[in-house]
Amino acid sequence: MPVYGFTLNGNPVTVDAPEDLPLLWALRDKLGVTGPKYGCGINVCKACTSFLDGEDIRPCSVKVSAAEGREVTTIEGLADGDKLHPVQEAWLEYDVAQCGYCQPGQIMAAVALLKRTSSPTDEDIRAIENVCRCGTYFRIREAIMSAAEKMS
Numbered sequence: 635m636p637v638y639g640f641t642l643n644g645n646p647v648t649v650d651a652p653e654d655l656p657l658l659w660a661l662r663d664k665l666g667v668t669g670p671k672y673g674c675g676i677n678v679c680k681a682c683t684s685f686l687d688g689e690d691i692r693p694c695s696v697k698v699s700a701a702e703g704r705e706v707t708t709i710e711g712l713a714d715g716d717k718l719h720p721v722q723e724a725w726l727e728y729d730v731a732q733c734g735y736c737q738p739g740q741i742m743a744a745v746a747l748l749k750r751t752s753s754p755t756d757e758d759i760r761a762i763e764n765v766c767r768c769g770t771y772f773r774i775r776e777a778i779m780s781a782a783e784k785m786s
């Protein structure tokens with residue numbers, strides 16, 4: 635099988651995998667990085683949201699071969715050492731998580747939104763398509779608004 639090399643959360647990694655293996659499978663099953671969650675596998679639930687070269691992607695729908703030579707960031711790589719990202723801090727402050735399953739993807743989607751705009755509107759936040767079966771959307775909105783304010 636081909637070997638693909640990329641940077642994962644700041645560290646170089648290689649993975650021996652079929653070209654068309656979804657990146658999510660490579661991350662979770664081959665590299666043991668389980669922050670990105672498997673929900674649907676077809677780019678609908680967004681539970682796996684991560685970054686490729688700083689852009690948000692759904693790794694269930696990106697081939698591992700597409701990561702070759704690039705930089706992959708998952709929720710595990712969001713904090714700066716012991717210092718949480720402001721969005722993670724806001725998530726704790728607002729006690730956003732319920733069961734928690736969707737939350738890594740929610741946080742990564744929120745970070746992606748705040749990279750695009752420092753002053754998100756309700757509409758911007760509603761446009762985040764990450765599904766939360768526990769219905770934490772209100773607290774997600776509050777946490778994003780708080781993080782936006784602290785980051786600006």
Ligand code: FES
Nearest residue numbers: 673674675680694
């Ligand atoms: S598992 Fe990737 S979008 Fe649902």
Ligand code: FES
Nearest residue numbers: 733734766767768
């Ligand atoms: S916190 Fe349970 S699915 Fe979102």
